[in-house]
Amino acid sequence: MITLEHLNKTYGATVAVHDLSLSFPDGAITALLGPSGCGKTTTLRMINRLIEPTSGRVLLGGQDTTTLRPEQLRRGIGYVIQQIGLFPHLSVAQNVATVPDLLGWPRSKTRARVDELLALVGLEPGAFRDKRPSELSGGQAQRVGVARALAADPPVLLMDEPFGALDPLARDEVQERFLNIQAELRKTVVIVSHDIDEALRMGDRVALMRAGQLEQFGTPDELVHHPASAFVRQFLGDDANLRQLAGVPVRDLVEPGDAAGLPRIEAATNARTAIALMLRAGQAQAAVWDGDRLLGVVGWPQLAAGAPEREQP
Numbered sequence: 371m372i373t374l375e376h377l378n379k380t381y382g383a384t385v386a387v388h389d390l391s392l393s394f395p396d397g398a399i400t401a402l403l404g405p406s407g408c409g410k411t412t413t414l415r416m417i418n419r420l421i422e423p424t425s426g427r428v429l430l431g432g433q434d435t436t437t438l439r440p441e442q443l444r445r446g447i448g449y450v451i452q453q454i455g456l457f458p459h460l461s462v463a464q465n466v467a468t469v470p471d472l473l474g475w476p477r478s479k480t481r482a483r484v485d486e487l488l489a490l491v492g493l494e495p496g497a498f499r500d501k502r503p504s505e506l507s508g509g510q511a512q513r514v515g516v517a518r519a520l521a522a523d524p525p526v527l528l529m530d531e532p533f534g535a536l537d538p539l540a541r542d543e544v545q546e547r548f549l550n551i552q553a554e555l556r557k558t559v560v561i562v563s564h565d566i567d568e569a570l571r572m573g574d575r576v577a578l579m580r581a582g583q584l585e586q587f588g589t590p591d592e593l594v595h596h597p598a599s600a601f602v603r604q605f606l607g608d609d610a611n612l613r614q615l616a617g618v619p620v621r622d623l624v625e626p627g628d629a630a631g632l633p634r635i636e637a638a639t640n641a642r643t644a645i646a647l648m649l650r651a652g653q654a655q656a657a658v659w660d661g662d663r664l665l666g667v668v669g670w671p672q673l674a675a676g677a678p679e680r681e682q683p
């Protein structure tokens with residue numbers, strides 16, 4: 371759906387993006403990853419024309435984006451940034467309704483949509499609809515930002531370090547929630563991150579950039595197990611395997627077995643956390659529960675075997 375063709379952006383003598391050609395798969399999350407200054411944000415912003423390319427093209431559903439008016443283009447593209455920029459004088463509901471209001475949706479339709487989205491991002495509409503941004507925690511504000519970006523149901527969502535300002539616990543929670551939402555909505559998502567854990571966890575695909583160019587594009591498994599260059603291997607680090615486990619819920623690794631006396635872990639717990647819990651409990655196995663349903667057990671062999679190939683959308 372989104373295709374970059376020989377995209378370049380220069381600022382005087384600085385080459386921010388150099389001859390970048392890349393297609394972002396439909397209905398999947400692609401993480402743009404790379405060291406500071408490698409051109410991630412510039413690339414993202416050329417998709418919604420907040421930055422105009424020096425040369426090259428961006429195609430959206432086959433259409434050259436320069437044939438669309440920027441405002442028209444941006445209404446079809448949700449945009450979430452780190453400093454979410456909620457309007458402080460507007461309520462949560464009014465913030466989420468920004469684009470539907472611009473599009474002139476009837477009030478009742480907008481209201482229903484706002485409540486639906488707040489529920490989707492895990493904010494009880496009755497409790498949060500009328501709050502002001504200043505009354506929200508960082509994680510709650512970020513979820514309102516996601517709800518706002520999804521309000522007009524855009525097929526494409528661009529996210530620039532969306533969870534970067536959150537503490538690790540809140541970040542884990544919001545990432546998990548976003549992945550659950552995405553499993554349902556299947557938007558075409560491009561997420562900029564310099565956080566390797568986040569990119570490996572969130573990305574169905576990862577585009578690793580270096581100095582304005584694409585170093586490797588592939589699934590997290592491909593980057594971890596088949597790095598295309600020494601740079602990729604170094605950038606992901608020696609513990610890339612362990613990092614990747616942070617993206618695998620233990621429900622994917624469960625095997626039948628005797629759960630008696632084993633420590634309990636929830637099915638949604640990621641494999642890396644599971645290892646930590648088992649270490650702490652001094653056990654080589656744990657029982658995996660989905661609420662009050664016992665799914666089976668996981669043990670070192672499954673966990674140590676590394677992350678399985680993930681199903682690709």
Ligand SMILES: Nc1ncnc2c1ncn2[C@@H]1O[C@H](COP(=O)(O)OP(=O)(O)OP(=O)(O)O)[C@@H](O)[C@H]1O
Pocket residue numbers: 381384385386387404405406407408409410411412413564
């Ligand atoms: N408006 C600008 N004027 C001049 N140079 C710029 C401008 N915007 C970006 N650059 C330069 O272009 C390069 C790429 O910047 P960009 O913000 O895209 O990197 P990034 O990968 O998103 O970095 P970070 O992870 O630090 O946000 C950098 O060298 C940056 O200094």
